[in-house]
Amino acid sequence: MGVVDVDQPGWNLSPTVSGYGAGDITVTGSADALVGAAVCRSGQTTSLRCGEVTKTDQSVDYGSIVIDGLSYSSACSAGGDSGGAYVTATGGKAVGLHSGGGSATCTSGSGEKFTIFQPVTEALTRFGAALVTSTPQPGGITVSAVSPQTTVVGVSAEVTNSAEGGTPPYTWKATGLPTGLSIAPATGTISGTPTTTGTSNVTVTATDSAGKAGSTSFSWNITGGQGGTLTLAAPGNQTVYIGRPVTLPLRVTGGSAPYSFKATNLPGGLTIHPATGTVSGIPTTWGLRTSTVTVTDSTGRSSSAAVTWNVYF
Incomplete structure (x- = not known):
């Protein structure tokens, strides 16, 4: 990453990210990218492409250099997109700068499609820079976008929602939730254990103290026990830092739900959720x-995988 002085005539700073015909995105601030968050990437080659954050705090070996602290998304990209902006799918929060991607581009059909980005908060801190932003429309309430969800019947699930604008506190409600799930009116967190398979169209609404409301919608697919060989996907090597939160979801295929999880020799400060398989916490050693x-x-039936942790200061 680098910094350039904007000191030439005709170089105008603006609080927008190009949508390439899909509508420009107004930047209202910055945020840390969290796993599962819906984001959009803007680039001169492939225009605006959206996906969700899949990994954070990763070390990436580009051959000539290894860069720490990068994040991944499920969006696609191509050569020439480097340096493009990543923003939240709603709310206009800047989250990153495009660094690289998988072997497949947005149009090619072979290889992996993913993108890698530099967290914008680190770049701002490194250079002592500040974003050019615009104030959100007064009184408007924006509920953060939620990516499509897929979970297994009989396995506990949780989705955290957030909103901005209006006059907090918010009161939350949701329609179309799968059977067995409910939303906490005070926090907006959806949790529970689904009991029935099928696909639901969920709408989450936040209402502020003045009665103004904002909503977001997403699909939620509840699958049954898949049967077949039970396989725990190897999550790969993990680079984490003392004092920085970690969230590592585990992926399971096959077998019969519900599942239970356990782990041995985790770094100090990390634990595994026995029902969801998410490793989380704050490393201490x-x-x-x-x-x-x-x-x-x-x-x-059981399946195991090894995870190597590089814990840095």
Whole structure:
């Protein structure tokens, strides 16, 4: 990443990200990218492409250099998109700068499609810079976008919602939730254990103290036990930092729900949720260690994977 002085005639700063015909996005501030957050990437080659954040705090080996602290998304890209902006799908929060991507571009059909980006908050801190922003429309309420959800019947699930604008506090409600799930009126967190398979169209609404409201919608697919070979996908090497929150969801295919999870030799400060398989917490001890994570399905079958943790100061 680098910085350029905007000191030439005709170089005008503006609080917008190009939507390339899909509507420019007004930047209202910055935010840290969280796993599962819906984001959009703007680039001169492939225009505006959206996806969700899949990894954070990753070390990426570009061959000639290794860069720490990068994040991944499921959006696509192509050569020439580097340096483009990443913003939240709603709310106009800047989250990153495009760094690289998978072997497949937005139009090619082979290889992996993913993107890698530099967190914008780190760049701002490094250079002592500030974003050019615009004030959100007074009184308007924006509920953050939620990516389509897929979970398994009988396995606990949780989605955290957030909003901005209006006059807090907010009161939350949701329609179309799968059976077994509910939303907390005071926090907007959806949680529970789904009991029925099928796809639902969910709408989440936040209402402020003045009665103004904002909403977002997304699909939620509840699948049954897949059967077949139970497999816990290896999450790969993880680079994390002392004092910085970690969230690592585990991916399971096959077997029969519900699943239970356990882990051995996790770095100090990290734990695994026994029902969802999410490893989370704040690391407290630096060093290199290898953990073993294990999933067991309802029939007693198990599958394990190793995770190597690089914990830095």
